[in-house]
Amino acid sequence: MPHGAPLDVIAHSLRRERDRARLSLSELAKRAGIAKSTLSQLESATGNPSVETLWALSVALDVPFSRLVEPPKPRVQVIRAGEGPAVYSERADYVATLLASCPPNARRDIYLITAEPGNARESEPHMPGVVEHVVISSGRALVGPTDEPVELGPGDYIAYPGDTAHVFQALAPNTSACLVSEHV
Amino acid sequence: MPHGAPLDVIAHSLRRERDRARLSLSELAKRAGIAKSTLSQLESATGNPSVETLWALSVALDVPFSRLVEPPKPRVQVIRAGEGPAVYSERADYVATLLASCPPNARRDIYLITAEPGNARESEPHMPGVVEHVVISSGRALVGPTDEPVELGPGDYIAYPGDTAHVFQALAPNTSACLVSEHV
DNA sequence: CCACGGTGTTCGTCAAGGCGAACGCTCGTA
DNA sequence: TACGAGCGTTCGCCTTGACGAACACCGTGG
Numbered sequence: 001m002p003h004g005a006p007l008d009v010i011a012h013s014l015r016r017e018r019d020r021a022r023l024s025l026s027e028l029a030k031r032a033g034i035a036k037s038t039l040s041q042l043e044s045a046t047g048n049p050s051v052e053t054l055w056a057l058s059v060a061l062d063v064p065f066s067r068l069v070e071p072p073k074p075r076v077q078v079i080r081a082g083e084g085p086a087v088y089s090e091r092a093d094y095v096a097t098l099l100a101s102c103p104p105n106a107r108r109d110i111y112l113i114t115a116e117p118g119n120a121r122e123s124e125p126h127m128p129g130v131v132e133h134v135v136i137s138s139g140r141a142l143v144g145p146t147d148e149p150v151e152l153g154p155g156d157y158i159a160y161p162g163d164t165a166h167v168f169q170a171l172a173p174n175t176s177a178c179l180v181s182e183h184v
Numbered sequence: 185m186p187h188g189a190p191l192d193v194i195a196h197s198l199r200r201e202r203d204r205a206r207l208s209l210s211e212l213a214k215r216a217g218i219a220k221s222t223l224s225q226l227e228s229a230t231g232n233p234s235v236e237t238l239w240a241l242s243v244a245l246d247v248p249f250s251r252l253v254e255p256p257k258p259r260v261q262v263i264r265a266g267e268g269p270a271v272y273s274e275r276a277d278y279v280a281t282l283l284a285s286c287p288p289n290a291r292r293d294i295y296l297i298t299a300e301p302g303n304a305r306e307s308e309p310h311m312p313g314v315v316e317h318v319v320i321s322s323g324r325a326l327v328g329p330t331d332e333p334v335e336l337g338p339g340d341y342i343a344y345p346g347d348t349a350h351v352f353q354a355l356a357p358n359t360s361a362c363l364v365s366e367h368v
Numbered sequence: 369c370c371a372c373g374g375t376g377t378t379c380g381t382c383a384a385g386g387c388g389a390a391c392g393c394t395c396g397t398a
Numbered sequence: 399t400a401c402g403a404g405c406g407t408t409c410g411c412c413t414t415g416a417c418g419a420a421c422a423c424c425g426t427g428g
Contacts, residue, residue, distance in 0.1 A: 044407090154360075155296055180294060218417085
């Protein structure tokens, strides 16, 4: 679901990563096995590189491919307990606090879950490609895909695809967990 | 730092996502505004698409660009408390258990931290572009960049750049936390 | 039976990407 | 000052990606 002219993003990304790697245009082109003229045009947003060309640059720069084609991100942030925006709080026995999301289109969200025993919290499938990671902080909970949930205690960890129905049900009072929802 | 011939990956990714979207080759080509012959060649791993072509396909399929160029990932996994590989355990008062890493080259790692009061755990700067997220599960800790750490309690959250020196120092017994280290 | 709308493939043409050489440029240095 | 080594840019040539038409291949139903 990305938008924005990719060639501009690529141009800036290439320049940024090249500066970071302390490489000259000529040197990087040599390492990537491409003509420096090509690289020059790319950094000036002139042209439309082939995948192999960009790939060669990503390995030469030793950065993931997506770094070159997708825009960058922010820096620091602190959220005190109880401060963050609480979402999914339609019920008193389940509160999810959003700690971090990646604007404009989230690639991974981090939530703090606090829940009390009660009805299971069922989640409809999210976008395909979503994976959820849960680490139990305290209490006890039944977590995972609805058809095969797992009982977890403090320190336990589970990962499961988020694009299928899944559940989070506290089994003990004062249950809390850290949930990472990432868009792969 | 990705490897493996990208054109094969792209071929499979395109086919996979197109099937998932229930689109015919002709229909997808029409939506993306490219020739169906081009798409046909791409799915047969013949040729080397330009970025704009792939971009058009990613928006037409409504999937992130990286999904088309990077290989897929696994599905489910559970790690019981104390089961995972413990790393950074050179001292008894600080243990980090690796819960999840993204093979072959991690984009984000998830750790369970258990620590006792003692000497601060100092970390050298990681790769540039790394951001660490910490959610305190229990106890109390001093966390963040070495030059400006923050004291946190249960439920507190902090994010900071991992490419500068940073610290994790337990201030109370039985301190635990969930740490997400992501490569942006 | 063949015409039809649909699939995905292959073929010839044309524009565009990638290349290397040549260029102008700024530094150090003899 | 002149020279050389490095930088990044610009300029033809040639290869190659992208296009559209034509193709073969099913099911359908007239």
